[in-house]
Amino acid sequence: MSRTRTALAAGLTLLATAGLPAVTTGGASAATGTLHVDRAPGANCSNSGSGTAAQPFCTVAAAAAVASAGQTVEIAWGTYPEDLVITRSGRQGAPIVFRGKARGDGSQDAVLIGAVEGPSNGIKVRGAEFVEFENLGVVTNSQALSVTVDGAKQVKFTAVHAFGALLITNGSRQVTYARSNLNGTYGKPGVTVDGGSTGVVVTTNTVFAGYEGRPSVLVDGAPGTVVVSNTVYADCATGIALDGASAGAVVKNNVVDTARSQNQRCADTAAATGISVAPTATDGTVVDYNVVDPRSDGAPYRWADTAFPSQPEFTAGTGQGAHDFVAKVYEPRSPDGPQAASTDSADETAPGMLPVDRIGDGPADDPTVRNTGTGKGYRDRGAVESRDFGSVFTPAGPVRLLDTREAVGVPGTEAVPAGGTVDLQVAGEGGAPLDGVTAVTMNVTVTDPSEDGHLRVHPHGTALTQTSSLNWTAGRTVPNLVTVPVKDGKVSFYNSSGGTVHLIADLAGYYSAEGRLTFTPNSPWRAMDTRQDVRTECCLRPAGTVGAFDALDVEIHAPNIAAATLNVTVTEPGTDGHLIVYPGTELMPAVSNLNFQAGETVANQVVVKVNEGHITIRNASAAPVHIIVDLFGTQSY
Structure with a gap:
């Protein structure tokens, strides 16, 4: 068996x-x-x-x-x-x-x-x-x-x-x-x-x-x-x-x-026919959009007592099966392996199609596979809709979801006490859907910490583990990009220090089963360094600092690009401040991606939507700074 x-x-x-x-x-x-x-x-x-x-x-x-x-x-x-x-x-x-x-x-x-x-x-x-x-x-x-x-x-x-x-x-x-x-x-x-x-x-x-x-x-x-x-x-x-x-x-x-x-191959291959239609059953019968596994070594098709060893021969001989595949019914997911022929390739208009699969799940669009079916194009063949691709990232915002200084995401403006927890609703907020969110990516910042410590960001309602998402020394403002699973629509922040601290969280994107973006990694590539002359698509940007409260335009080009993963560095700042990274040509949001003090060099990872091939970086400080941008990957449609 x-x-x-x-x-x-x-x-x-x-x-x-x-x-x-x-x-x-x-x-x-x-x-x-x-x-x-x-x-x-x-x-x-x-x-x-x-x-x-x-x-x-x-x-x-x-x-x-x-x-x-x-x-x-x-x-x-x-x-x-x-x-x-x-x-x-x-x-x-x-x-x-x-x-x-x-x-x-x-x-x-x-x-x-x-x-x-x-x-x-x-x-x-x-x-x-x-x-x-x-x-x-x-x-x-x-x-x-x-x-x-x-x-x-x-x-x-x-x-x-x-x-x-x-x-x-x-x-x-x-x-x-x-x-x-x-x-x-x-x-x-x-x-x-x-x-x-x-x-x-x-x-x-x-x-x-x-x-x-x-x-x-x-x-x-x-x-x-x-x-x-x-x-x-x-x-x-x-x-x-x-x-x-x-x-x-x-x-x-x-x-x-x-x-x-x-x-495995069958000993009696003649008995192992995939789809068989007798001469008395061919009139008006339609066979199409099926997948027949060839590993039995039997004929995939028998039509009116004639066996056909391949899909092209079956289609040529009968006019049937033009959209069929003779291929393995399952292909394990791998970066370089073939994708299952059944994925995103069904005829959604076929009679008897249901809105859900055998286990009650609705259609799932695998963003790594080209849609070749009818209708929306991403129904799967077979009884069960494949979700082998895991969660898909969708950029959102950037938008501020939490600021304990300003009663954003919390009812008051009190600092988080030592050993205190903040539960934050993220599903349904800042462009994330109410249902189906499995994880979020946020830029998390601590400010005004009274003692050294670290922050643990974890799924809501789960036990704390011996991990840290962000470490600080007393009095410093420190950011970090954090990706955390979502449970019950929420994430939680635990102040693992002996003093109080204020927390800020800006949403950069979310993960769910729906979406059409794929991530393409890059060998780190320097997209901008204001300390050097930079040739952009339109013109030459000569070396020079970004002025106080001024903005820097950075070109990020890739086919069908929707978002970029960057490492952004600030160096030689003349005073304390922060950087805001946001989609080009959009209004500046009330968020921060990187905080610095005068004279120090600070870096942080950033995930940001790309608008018409551009992002904007705002120097939110009262003195000039140099900015360096390294591209690590892009999310594209």
Whole structure:
């Protein structure tokens, strides 16, 4: 058994947090209210009651026997070792909904229906209409199907994870199975759609093949089936097979791996076809935007009984798969390695596409990969949206978020006491979004310290560690550029000294999952030194100090540049003061990047937005200074 299959078996109870949008048009005779099911000790359950929260049903079957259109059966966390046969129907706009509740401790385990210890037949929907299932796990013994839809219509499954197989059969119509884990069982595919079923949508699932060489997904005599955005594993078997009268199918945005143990060559390569479409299923069928892993050494495609060993040959021979890739389904992230073909390359307009992936996350735009999909262009193929790129930096400001001298970011103007902590809200401030911020970069300054000490900047609510972000001696004003993780939208500052100190923090940018900037490092390059003549793009700047309260323009040019990482140095200042570094042509903000005393040389790192290829450095002192600027890297679109 592969590691991924084992993980699926162990983790099939993963609870998804968002489902397919439900129809909201109400029915005139729809029932209202919720039926409760809870067999936990102390729940006071009874199958002869009315299913109230005070006296819930003991079994899901008892609730299913009385549920009416418009009602929700809320199933408390736990395992329910029973077969569940659904025959009662809802109505248009008023479905019967069976919804599992999470454990409530953050583990996100789903409610389990069935048992593996004895005979169990999972969930069967027979002839019912307008029924929905959400956030469930279905376990059966090794031979039984986990979920069967038999002659039913308008049935939706969202995050219903099945250890056994799924069968949709007997003329079922408009059935959607979404955002789930599905395992094939002995001699049965992970998903089978057959028996003249129509309008079936299988979307955003992770599917494993059954044993004995059966496909992972088999559509047999079911026209118009949509198989979209699934991740399909088939151990030396066919990944997705369209057979019988299955014309008019759509097979898009899937990731298919038919290799042995997901990465090895198969002994029987003829059995390991990625996508197979029988002659009886080709009419009106569309196959495109898929990724087929070649490591099984089987044919990526079989169309009307002809095998095609490559994507170009498949497209040339059939007109299909023009946007397909035959490539590894996963590429580990590395500076020089290839990127996964599935990233930012899906057809967002394909039928059956959902607003979230299998685990409930929305689309994430990988800034290191060119967008090649349709729509916004950055949906991924397969069931799970890749977030392998970590957080992305976005420059912001510079803007002052904290100044204890001026009641900025804090309620008063008192200095921070010895051993004192300041909690600062950063999410939603200074141009940073309210949600999704993982870290911020700030220029942090201490001033008026009464004793020697150091400052610890750390995520809000976390234990202090033996680190320091900024060190000072009594009476000195000292800045430093700090990058710190954000928790609960906040960061914290701890005064690790025996005296008081005032704190200043200016936002330079933030990290999140969204963004389009990539960092390009430079070997340190001197962009400006006022002690020497400097040739700029427009003219020659002769050597000379920057006057009191005067500004210096510095050109920073790179393709599509948005921000720069610099080391800025001040030398030979005639008096105490500070420098302000900000985007060129913008109004000067009330911030500081580097503080100095008369006669000293001081440096600090700066991250600053670049406006039209320029930044501005203001000498905020009453005497001339020399300024040196070294470029270490740029952030570009």
